[in-house]
Amino acid sequence: MKTSFSIRIAFFFILSFLIVSCHRDTDALNMTFSKVEKCMDLCPDSALNLLKGIPEPEKLWGESQATYALLMTQAMDKNYITLTGDSLIRIAVKYYDSTNDLSSRAKAHYYWGRVHQDMGDVEGTVREFLTAMPLAKKAKEHTLMCLLQGNLGYLCWEHGLLDEADSLYKEEIQLTELHRDSLHWAMALAMRGDICMERGEEYYAEAESCLKQALMIVKASFGMHLHEESEIVRSLGYLYERMSNFSKTTYFINYYMTLQPYPESMYECYLLLGSTYYKQEKRDSAKVYLDKCLSSSSYSI
Numbered sequence: 001m002k003t004s005f006s007i008r009i010a011f012f013f014i015l016s017f018l019i020v021s022c023h024r025d026t027d028a029l030n031m032t033f034s035k036v037e038k039c040m041d042l043c044p045d046s047a048l049n050l051l052k053g054i055p056e057p058e059k060l061w062g063e064s065q066a067t068y069a070l071l072m073t074q075a076m077d078k079n080y081i082t083l084t085g086d087s088l089i090r091i092a093v094k095y096y097d098s099t100n101d102l103s104s105r106a107k108a109h110y111y112w113g114r115v116h117q118d119m120g121d122v123e124g125t126v127r128e129f130l131t132a133m134p135l136a137k138k139a140k141e142h143t144l145m146c147l148l149q150g151n152l153g154y155l156c157w158e159h160g161l162l163d164e165a166d167s168l169y170k171e172e173i174q175l176t177e178l179h180r181d182s183l184h185w186a187m188a189l190a191m192r193g194d195i196c197m198e199r200g201e202e203y204y205a206e207a208e209s210c211l212k213q214a215l216m217i218v219k220a221s222f223g224m225h226l227h228e229e230s231e232i233v234r235s236l237g238y239l240y241e242r243m244s245n246f247s248k249t250t251y252f253i254n255y256y257m258t259l260q261p262y263p264e265s266m267y268e269c270y271l272l273l274g275s276t277y278y279k280q281e282k283r284d285s286a287k288v289y290l291d292k293c294l295s296s297s298s299y300s301i
Contacts, residue, residue, distance in 0.1 A: 029054070029064055036071050041183075042224060044078035051075055066095035070104065073111045080227070083118040106135035106144055117151065125155065146172050146184040150191070157195060166195050182217050183225060189214035190232045197239050204243055211236050230259035241276060249276045267296035 032050055040047045051057075051072050060068050070092035076083060083089075092108040099105070113128030129148050136144040153168035169192045176185035189210045196207035211232055218229045237252035250273065257269050274289035293301050 029060075033067055033071060036075070040071075040074060040078065044075055047071070048075040048079050063095065066092045066104075066108075070096075070108055070111065073115070074107070077111060077114050083115040086112060086115045086119075089115055102135050102139035103141055103144075106132045106139055106141055109135065110144060110148060114151070117155070122155065122159075126152070142175060142179045143181060143184065146176055146181060146188070149175070150184065150188060153188075153191060157191070162195055162199060166192060169195070182221065183228065186214040186217040186225075186232070187228055189217070190228070190235060193232075193239070194235055197235070197242065201242075204239065207239055208236075208243075211239065226259055230256055233259060237272065241272060244279070246276050246280050264296070264298075267293050267298060267301050271301055 032054060036047045036050050039050075051068070054068065057068050057072075069088045073083065073089045073092070089108065089112045092104075093112050096105040096108045109128045109132035113125045113132065116122075116124030116128060129152055132144070133148050136148060149168050149172040153165045153172065156162075156165035156168065169188045172188040173185060173192070176182075176188060193207045193210035193214065196203035196210065215229070215232045215236065218225045218232060233252050233256045237249055237256055240246075240248040240252060253269050253272055253276075257266060260266065260269070270289045270292040274286045274293065277283070277286035277289065
């Protein structure tokens with residue numbers, strides 16, 4: 001009798017200990033997820049490192065597993081890591097499609113679309129983006145709406161649909177201005193600048209206006225968006241080269257080189273500088289930069 005009672009007491013204490021431990025683990029995990037979400041936009045590398053620090057993520061289940069899958073895919077995307085498989089994001093899609101959480105459902109389908117986009121699957125990309133769009137609109141996720149319009153615009157641009165791409169970026173600009181979303185505003189302006197540049201000489205003035213406005217916006221962020229700043233500066237360099245404004249070409253390409261940490265990307269700069277100096281008949285300077293291109297592994301350069 002006493003033995004049976006003792007066993008029941010011991011079982012009760014063990015069960016209580018396991019419940020408390022599990023609760024503490026869940027609280028710690030949710031705290032980590034909260035930190036990840038807070039630093040995702042401004043410090044995506046920190047968000048990724050926090051997620052990598054979660055022990056044994058393969059043992060997560062239910063909502064925790066879905067949250068981890070969505071945040072990890074998002075962090076990889078924001079750190080410009082090419083997404084090569086959809087097994088992780090499928091977990092989030094399957095879970096959130098069974099809930100009424102419109103915001104998370106929209107994000108899950110958007111990032112599934114991003115995986116398809118990185119894998120070169122245009123049909124899958126468009127399907128998931130169009131699934132996410134009404135969900136994001138209903139959830140009033142304006143940042144996600146900007147991402148969806150921007151990525152659909154980029155797809156149109158990639159396939160030569162310049163009018164359609166321009167229209168999507170104009171809509172994105174209106175949305176970002178309304179919600180004072182400076183980063184997406186700047187990148188939508190930059191893409192409009194690239195589209196105008198591609199349209200030809202009669203659109204160069206409009207391209208210049210868009211790119212200069214975009215640069216002004218990202219510079220106001222005090223160095224928080226260096227990748228975006230470098231892409232805008234690079235586009236301005238190419239625009240001024242097309243406009244035969246060689247002094248500005250040289251200025252912006254040198255500016256781009258100070259922002260660009262990857263040695264391989266420098267060869268593109270050397271080529272443009274060499275070409276610019278050659279067009280000005282500054283052959284000695286042209287030869288210096290063109291000679292630097294010879295060690296590039298790129299056949300096109």
